[in-house]
Amino acid sequence: MVTKVLxxxxxxxxxxxxxxxxxxxxxxxxLTRNQLAELSGLSKPTASQMIARLExxxxxxxxxxxxxxxxxxxxxxxxxxxxxxxxxxDVQPEVVRSTLIDAVGDSGPVVEEHRGRxxxxxxxxxxxxxxxxxxxxxxxxxxxxxxxxAVGIQGAVDPESGELVFTDDxxxxxxxxxxxxxxxxxxxxxxxxxxxxxxxxxxxATGAGRDASSFVLFWVGNGLGLAVDIGGxxxxxxxxxxxxxxxxxxxxxxxAIDPAAETFEDLISGEAIAQVARRHGIQAQTFDNTILAxxxxxxxxxxxxxxxxxxALGVAPVLAVLDPEILILGGPIGNAGGTFLxxxxxxxxxxxxxxxxxxxxxxxxxxxxxxxxxxxxxxxLRELLFAEVSTGR
Numbered sequence: 001m002v003t004k005v006l007x008x009x010x011x012x013x014x015x016x017x018x019x020x021x022x023x024x025x026x027x028x029x030x031l032t033r034n035q036l037a038e039l040s041g042l043s044k045p046t047a048s049q050m051i052a053r054l055e056x057x058x059x060x061x062x063x064x065x066x067x068x069x070x071x072x073x074x075x076x077x078x079x080x081x082x083x084x085x086x087x088x089x090d091v092q093p094e095v096v097r098s099t100l101i102d103a104v105g106d107s108g109p110v111v112e113e114h115r116g117r118x119x120x121x122x123x124x125x126x127x128x129x130x131x132x133x134x135x136x137x138x139x140x141x142x143x144x145x146x147x148x149x150a151v152g153i154q155g156a157v158d159p160e161s162g163e164l165v166f167t168d169d170x171x172x173x174x175x176x177x178x179x180x181x182x183x184x185x186x187x188x189x190x191x192x193x194x195x196x197x198x199x200x201x202x203x204x205a206t207g208a209g210r211d212a213s214s215f216v217l218f219w220v221g222n223g224l225g226l227a228v229d230i231g232g233x234x235x236x237x238x239x240x241x242x243x244x245x246x247x248x249x250x251x252x253x254x255x256a257i258d259p260a261a262e263t264f265e266d267l268i269s270g271e272a273i274a275q276v277a278r279r280h281g282i283q284a285q286t287f288d289n290t291i292l293a294x295x296x297x298x299x300x301x302x303x304x305x306x307x308x309x310x311x312a313l314g315v316a317p318v319l320a321v322l323d324p325e326i327l328i329l330g331g332p333i334g335n336a337g338g339t340f341l342x343x344x345x346x347x348x349x350x351x352x353x354x355x356x357x358x359x360x361x362x363x364x365x366x367x368x369x370x371x372x373x374x375x376x377x378x379x380x381l382r383e384l385l386f387a388e389v390s391t392g393r
Contacts, residue, residue, distance in 0.1 A: 108139025
């Protein structure tokens with residue numbers, strides 16, 4: 001039973017002050033008592049009481065001595081990183097990536113593990129459990145202290161029914177009540193999101209979309225998709241399926257490029273990219289290695305030039321429906337092509353449609369799905385810390 005703390009009482013005032021102190025420590029890093037008093041506008045004795053209470057429940061700990069002072073006030077205190085951990089996980093068709101996150105926003109090393117196939121494919125719960133263990137071990141942390149995992153997948157979860165939809169690359173994963181089933185098996189809170197939407201979270205936070213009123217992240221890789229950000233709010237759709245453009249039928253003009261393509265997925269991503277690369281003498285066993293080979297090949301620009309009109313066909317309906325301020329070209333191919341590919345796509349769009357959009361390359365090129373998941377995790381871990389402070393435990 002949770003004891004209610006009434007507004008205006010000493011207990012309520014203490015909890016309010018403690019939350020303010022924690023917020024300052026999360027924002028500024030380690031602080032001394034004097035620094036905390038100055039930033040909070042409270043007295044030094046009150047700052048000492050806040051630190052004592054937060055330290056007593058294990059939320060903060062001594063972080064070292066401040067070089068500018070002497071005595072007790074010279075000791076700085078920071079948020080206890082071992083108190084609450086989260087793990088960001090990116091589940092792609094060929095590989096699972098994971099990294100440990102703390103409430104301050106720091107991350108551990110990124111761990112990659114190739115996914116098993118067929119008889120060697122683990123269950124969804126085992127796959128995520130292993131990702132948590134690997135990320136924790138790489139960061140030197142106890143996996144038992146992980147409380148939340150944010151998972152990016154090539155698919156979507158219907159927010160009403162909990163059904164896993166719009167995916168063909170997650171064999172063995174539950175299709176109904178996915179979050180509840182996996183949370184029960186893992187003993188963790190799970191935040192499950194479409195991988196492209198997580199990429200858009202990263203672009204809004206630190207990438208090309210941070211100053212835009214609206215933007216679309218057009219993702220080209222092993223899968224094809226887009227994320228829509230309007231005023232800092234993602235639009236996942238009523239069933240989580242907004243942005244699943246790969247399922248749309250290829251337009252009539254696509255027949256001149258690839259007569260066999262039935263959908264945008266056939267025309268632009270996955271095997272279509274590998275086929276274009278092979279025509280230029282670039283071959284690799286996996287999609288990730290195909291991207292690396294395109295970047296390393298002297299014919300890489302020719303591959304990108306052949307992909308540009310395909311991407312332009314996919315971009316056109318997005319512009320017609322949404323007309324965003326910025327269209328961000330991301331995903332493995334978007335990142336590999338950079339400004340060169342973005343400019344080619346814009347030229348094709350301008351020459352063949354009524355639109356002349358601003359198309360830029362993604363600002364977050366290193367592990368964008370993990371980056372977006374990390375931002376969500378940091379917010380959630382801080383909520384959990386604030387809840388602990390409010391209850392005093």
